[in-house]
Amino acid sequence: MSRAKKRYLAWAALGLLTGALAVAAAGFGGSGKSSNGTSATGPSSIGKGEGALNLIEWAAYSDPSFAKKFVSQTGCKIHRKDANTSSEMVALMRTGGGGGGGQWDLVSASGDASLRLIYGHDVKPVNVKLIPSWKEFIPIFKSPAHNTVSGVHYGVSVQWGPNTLLYNTKKVKPAPTSWGAIYSTKYKGKVTVPDNTIQIADAALYLMKTKPSLGIRDPYELTKSQLDAAVKLLKRQKGLIKKYWGSAADEINLFKSGDVVIGASWPYQTLQLQAAHAPVKELIPREGATGWADTWMLASKAPHPNCAYMWMKYVTTPPVEAKQALVFGETPVNPKACPYMNRIQKGSCTKYHLNEPLGYYKTIHFWKTPVADCGNGKKNCMDYNAWQRAWTQVTS
Amino acid sequence: METRATRVGLRVWTLLVVLFLWAPLILVAVYAFNKSNIQSWPISGWTTHWFSVAWHDPDVRSALWLSVKVGLLATAVALVLGSMAAFAIHRFRFFGRESVSFLLLLPIALPGIITGMALNSFYVFAQVKFSIWTIVIGHATFCVVVVYNNVLARLRRSSPSLIEASMDLGADGWQTFRFVVWPVLSTALIAGGLLAFALSFDEIIVTTFTAGAQTTLPIFILDNLRMGQQFPIVNVVAFVVILLTVIPVTIAQRLTADTGLLRRDTRRTVVAETPGSGAV
Amino acid sequence: MSSDAARAGPSLRGARLRFSATFWRRPWVKALALLTLPVGAFVVVYIGSLAILFVSAFWTVDSFTGKLQHIWNIDNFRQIFSTSDPTYLRIAGRTIGIAAAVTVTDAILAFPLAYYMARLASRRSRAVLFIAVLLPLWSSYLVRIYAWRLILSSDGVLNWALNGVGLPNANIAYTNWAMWIVFSYVWLPFMVLPVYAALERIPESYLEASGDLGAGGWRTFRNVILPLALPGVVAGSIFTFSLTLGDYVTPLLVGGAGSSFIGNVVYDFVGINANVPFAAAFATVPVMVMGVYLVVARRLGAFEAL
Numbered sequence: 001m002s003r004a005k006k007r008y009l010a011w012a013a014l015g016l017l018t019g020a021l022a023v024a025a026a027g028f029g030g031s032g033k034s035s036n037g038t039s040a041t042g043p044s045s046i047g048k049g050e051g052a053l054n055l056i057e058w059a060a061y062s063d064p065s066f067a068k069k070f071v072s073q074t075g076c077k078i079h080r081k082d083a084n085t086s087s088e089m090v091a092l093m094r095t096g097g098g099g100g101g102g103q104w105d106l107v108s109a110s111g112d113a114s115l116r117l118i119y120g121h122d123v124k125p126v127n128v129k130l131i132p133s134w135k136e137f138i139p140i141f142k143s144p145a146h147n148t149v150s151g152v153h154y155g156v157s158v159q160w161g162p163n164t165l166l167y168n169t170k171k172v173k174p175a176p177t178s179w180g181a182i183y184s185t186k187y188k189g190k191v192t193v194p195d196n197t198i199q200i201a202d203a204a205l206y207l208m209k210t211k212p213s214l215g216i217r218d219p220y221e222l223t224k225s226q227l228d229a230a231v232k233l234l235k236r237q238k239g240l241i242k243k244y245w246g247s248a249a250d251e252i253n254l255f256k257s258g259d260v261v262i263g264a265s266w267p268y269q270t271l272q273l274q275a276a277h278a279p280v281k282e283l284i285p286r287e288g289a290t291g292w293a294d295t296w297m298l299a300s301k302a303p304h305p306n307c308a309y310m311w312m313k314y315v316t317t318p319p320v321e322a323k324q325a326l327v328f329g330e331t332p333v334n335p336k337a338c339p340y341m342n343r344i345q346k347g348s349c350t351k352y353h354l355n356e357p358l359g360y361y362k363t364i365h366f367w368k369t370p371v372a373d374c375g376n377g378k379k380n381c382m383d384y385n386a387w388q389r390a391w392t393q394v395t396s
Numbered sequence: 397m398e399t400r401a402t403r404v405g406l407r408v409w410t411l412l413v414v415l416f417l418w419a420p421l422i423l424v425a426v427y428a429f430n431k432s433n434i435q436s437w438p439i440s441g442w443t444t445h446w447f448s449v450a451w452h453d454p455d456v457r458s459a460l461w462l463s464v465k466v467g468l469l470a471t472a473v474a475l476v477l478g479s480m481a482a483f484a485i486h487r488f489r490f491f492g493r494e495s496v497s498f499l500l501l502l503p504i505a506l507p508g509i510i511t512g513m514a515l516n517s518f519y520v521f522a523q524v525k526f527s528i529w530t531i532v533i534g535h536a537t538f539c540v541v542v543v544y545n546n547v548l549a550r551l552r553r554s555s556p557s558l559i560e561a562s563m564d565l566g567a568d569g570w571q572t573f574r575f576v577v578w579p580v581l582s583t584a585l586i587a588g589g590l591l592a593f594a595l596s597f598d599e600i601i602v603t604t605f606t607a608g609a610q611t612t613l614p615i616f617i618l619d620n621l622r623m624g625q626q627f628p629i630v631n632v633v634a635f636v637v638i639l640l641t642v643i644p645v646t647i648a649q650r651l652t653a654d655t656g657l658l659r660r661d662t663r664r665t666v667v668a669e670t671p672g673s674g675a676v
Numbered sequence: 677m678s679s680d681a682a683r684a685g686p687s688l689r690g691a692r693l694r695f696s697a698t699f700w701r702r703p704w705v706k707a708l709a710l711l712t713l714p715v716g717a718f719v720v721v722y723i724g725s726l727a728i729l730f731v732s733a734f735w736t737v738d739s740f741t742g743k744l745q746h747i748w749n750i751d752n753f754r755q756i757f758s759t760s761d762p763t764y765l766r767i768a769g770r771t772i773g774i775a776a777a778v779t780v781t782d783a784i785l786a787f788p789l790a791y792y793m794a795r796l797a798s799r800r801s802r803a804v805l806f807i808a809v810l811l812p813l814w815s816s817y818l819v820r821i822y823a824w825r826l827i828l829s830s831d832g833v834l835n836w837a838l839n840g841v842g843l844p845n846a847n848i849a850y851t852n853w854a855m856w857i858v859f860s861y862v863w864l865p866f867m868v869l870p871v872y873a874a875l876e877r878i879p880e881s882y883l884e885a886s887g888d889l890g891a892g893g894w895r896t897f898r899n900v901i902l903p904l905a906l907p908g909v910v911a912g913s914i915f916t917f918s919l920t921l922g923d924y925v926t927p928l929l930v931g932g933a934g935s936s937f938i939g940n941v942v943y944d945f946v947g948i949n950a951n952v953p954f955a956a957a958f959a960t961v962p963v964m965v966m967g968v969y970l971v972v973a974r975r976l977g978a979f980e981a982l
Contacts, residue, residue: 399893402893406791406792410788410793410805413788413789413864414808414809417808417812417861417865420824420827421820424822424826437832437836477714480710481711484706487707499718505914505918506918506963507918507921507922507923509943509959510962513729513946514722514728514729515721516952517952518725518729537718540714540718568695570696572696598817598818601923604947605946614818617818617822618925621822621929622929634818634822634823637816638816641815642814646807646811649806
C-alpha cells in the first residue's frame with residue numbers, strides 16, 4: 001500500500017471512529033437528567049449533620065455575621081458560590097447532569113429560576129413540617145406559585161425585595177422620581193443597569209406605564225411586538241450605559257470611582273455604599289418596580305441533605321431573618337422578625353415594608369420565568385430563549 | 397552591520413518593552429502591601445497585615461491546596477503520556493506521525509473555551525461527577541504537549557547512535573534506559589514537568605468548565621474580582637501566585653538552557669559508567 | 677562482557693535481552709505500546725468530546741426545563757449567520773478585528789526586541805532578556821489582567837500620571853481600547869520567542885554576503901532578514917490570534933458595554949443560559965477561523981518555526 005493510501009485509510013478510520021462516537025452520543029446523549037423525584041414530601045425527620053453544606057446563593061445570603069453561629073452549632077461547614085443572575089444559578093444546578101450534579105445542596109432561587117428548576121427535576125420536594133418557622137410566614141409566601149406546584153413544596157421562602165433606582169445625590173439633581181431618568185440622555189455615559197436577561201422586564205414595566213397603547217399587562221408576558229418595543233428602548237439606552245454591572249460589587253465600584261452616577265440596583269449596594277460614606281440614595285420610582293422573592297430550594301442530588309434542612313430551619317427563624325434582611329436590605333417572610341429588626345435598627349421594620357397589607361405586595365412585579373403561555377388563553381408570548389437572544393442583541 | 401543609530405534605537409526599544417512587560421507585575425506586588433481597602437493610586441499606607449489575613453483565610457488555604465494537588469496530578473499524567481508519545485514519534489516513522497503531533501497540539505491551538513466546553517459536555521454525557529479528577533483531566537490535555545515538546549526537542553538534539561552503541565555493548569532495554577536515556581532526558585522531563593505545573597497552576601478558562609464545587613486559586617481570584625470582594629486579599633494572593641509560577645519556570649529555564657550532547661550531565665554519566673560497571 | 681546486571685542471574689538477564697530484542701526487531705510493537713495510551717486517551721476523551729460538542733450544535737434546548745432536545749435542525753446556525761439580526765456576526769467581527777489588531781501590535785513591539793536579543797545582545801544580556809520576557813508569560817494570566825484594571829481605572833496609576841503632567845483623565849477603563857492594550861500586553865512574550873528563534877537562525881554569512889553584494893542596511897533588512905524571520909512572526913501570530921479569539925476573561929474584567937467577544941457569548945450560553953447547543957454552534961466560528969489561519973500559517977512555514 002502506498003504512503004498516500006495508508007494516510008487516507010488512517011484518516012478514514014479516525015473519521016469513522018469520531019462519527020461512531022457522535023452517533024452514540026445522539027442515542028444516549030443529552031443532559032442525563034437526575035432522579036425522577038423521591039417521595040412527594042421529603043424525609044420525615046432531620047438526621048445527623050454531614051459536616052458540610054454547599055450553597056449557591058445571592059451575595060451575602062450566608063453572611064458570616066449570622067452564619068457563623070450556624071456553623072458552630074451544627075458543624076456544617078459552609079462552602080458558598082455567589083451567583084450574579086438567576087440564569088447562572090440554574091446553569092450551576094444543571095451542571096454535571098442536573099440536580100446540582102451531586103455538588104450543591106441548596107440554591108436561593110428567585111421566582112424566575114424556581115419553576116425552571118422544578119420542571120427540570122433539579123430540585124426535590126421539601127417537607128415543610130420540618131421547618132417550624134414556616135407556620136408563621138406571611139400567608140402569600142407560604143405556598144406561592146413559584147415554589148409550590150400542585151400542593152407540593154419545593155423549597156421554603158426566605159426573603160424578598162425590590163429592584164431600586166440608585167443615584168449619586170451630589171451629581172444627580174434634582175432627585176429623580178421616575179425610571180425615565182435611566183432612559184434619558186441627561187446622564188449619558190454615566191448610567192448602569194444589571195447585565196441580566198430579566199432586565200427586559202424593567203423596560204417592559206416602564207413601557208407599561210408610559211406607553212399603554214402597547215397593551216402590556218404583565219412585564220413578563222410579552223408578545224413579539226411588545227418584546228421588540230422593549231428591546232428598542234433598551235438599545236437606545238445602551239448609548240447611555242458606561243458598563244452593565246455583572247455583580248453587586250461591580251456596581252459598588254462603579255459608583256465609588258465616579259464612573260457612574262445613576263442606575264438600577266439592589267438595596268444591598270445602597271447599604272454598602274452608604275456604609276462607605278458614598279453620597280447615594282435609592283428609591284422606588286412612581287412606575288413601580290420589579291422585585292424578587294427568594295426560595296431556598298433543595299437539590300435533587302444534594303450530598304448533604306441534613307445540613308441543608310438544618311440551614312433552612314435556622315435561616316427562617318425570626319432573629320436570623322432580621323439579621324439577613326438588614327445585611328442585604330431586603331424583607332423577611334417571617335413577620336415575627338419585626339421586633340428583632342427594630343432592635344438592630346430602629347424603624348427598619350416599617351422601612352422595609354415588613355408588615356404591609358396584601359395590596360402592597362401586588363405593586364411589586366416579582367421575577368418569574370417568561371413562558372409561551374400568556375396566561376390569558378393565548379400562547380404567543382415570547383419564552384425565555386427569545387428573551388436571552390434579545391438581551392444578547394442589546395448588550396453585545 | 398547595523399548603524400550606530402539603529403543599535404541605540406534598538407537598545408532603547410528593548411528597554412521600554414521590558415519595562416512595559418514588568419511594570420504591571422511590580423505594581424501588583426506593590427499593591428499587596430497597600431494598607432487600605434480602596435485600590436486607588438497613590439497608595440496612602442503600607443502594611444504586611446493582609447498577608448497574615450490571607451494566610452489564615454480558610455478559603456484561600458483550601459484553594460491553594462487544591463491548585464497544588466491538581467498541578468501535581470496533571471503534571472504526573474502529562475509526564476507519562478508526553479514522554480511516551482515523544483519516544484514513539486522520535487524513533488519511528490509511520491503514517492499519521494504528523495497527525496499525532498497535531499493531535500497533541502490541539503488543546504493548546506484551539507481556544508481554551510472550546511476545550512472547556514467540550515470536556516464539560518463530555519462529562520455530562522458520560523454522567524461523570526465533577527471532582528478534582530475532572531479538573532486534572534482537563535489540565536492534562538494541554539500539559540501533555542508541553543512535556544512532549546520538551547522531551548522531543550531533547551531527543552532530537554541527542555545522538556541516536558547512543559542507544560545503538562549501548563545495545564551493541566550488551567545492555568538490554570532496561571539498562572539502556574537507566575544508564576543512557578534517562579540521564580539525557582532527566583532535565584528535559586523536569587523542565588517539562590515544571591512548565592506543565594506552572595501552566596496548570598495558573599489555568600482558569602478550562603477549569604471553570606471542568607470544576608464542580610471545587611475552587612482552585614485562579615477561580616478564587618476570578619470570583620473575587622467579579623464579585624469585587626476582598627481586594628486586599630486578592631492582591632496578596634496575586635503576589636504569591638506570581639512568585640509560585642516564577643520560581644518553577646526559572647528553574648526549568650536553567651535546566652534547558654544548555655542543550656546538546658556535550659552537556660555537563662551526559663559527560664558526568666559517561667564518566668560514572670567507566671569505573672564501576674565496566675561497560676567498555 | 678559481563679556487566680553488573682549480569683550478576684542478577686543469567687536466566688533473568690537472558691529473559692530481559694530476549695524481551696528487548698523483540699522490541700528491537702519489531703519496532704512497530706514498541707511504537708504501538710508507547711502510543712496506545714496517550715493517543716488512545718486523547719482520541720477518546722478529547723476528540724470524542726469535541727465530536728459530541730459539535731454534534732450538539734445541531735440540537736436545541738427546551739428553555740424552560742433545560743432538557744436537551746435531539747431534534748436535528750440548523751436553527752442555531754441560522755441565528756448566528758442571520759443578516760437580519762447581525763448581532764452574532766457583529767460580535768464575531770469585533771473579536772476577529774481586535775485579534776488582528778493585537779497581532780499586528782505585538783509583531784511591531786516584539787520584532788525590535790527579538791532582533792536585539794538575537795543579534796546584538798551579549799551572551800549574558802541575552803540570558804537576562806530571555807528570563808525577562810519569559811517570566812511575565814508564566815506569571816498568572818488573571819493577575820496580569822487585574823494589574824491593568826488597577827492601572828486603567830478612574831483612580832488608577834494612568835490617570836494619576838496624566839493628571840500629574842496636566843493632562844485630563846483618560847477614560848479608557850471598560851472600553852475596547854483597554855482590551856486591546858491588555859491583550860497586547862498579555863500575549864507579547866508569545867510573539868517574542870518564535871521571532872527570536874527565527875532571527876537567531878539567520879547565519880551571519882547571509883548578511884555579510886548581502887552587504888558584499890552592495891545592499892545597504894534597509895535593503896538587507898527588507899530582502900534578507902524579513903523574509904527569513906517571517907515564519908517566526910507567523911508562528912507567534914498563531915498564538916496571539918488564537919488566544920485573543922477564544923478569550924472571555926479579559927472582556928469580562930476590563931471590557932465595557934460593547935465589548936462582548938465570541939468567548940463571552942459562549943460562556944454566557946453555557947454557564948448562564950445552559951444552552952450548550954447554541955454555544956457549540958457559535959464556537960464553530962473561531963474553530964473555522966483558526967482552521968483557515970493554521971492552513972495559511974503552515975504555507976508560510978510557521979510550523980517549522982514553532
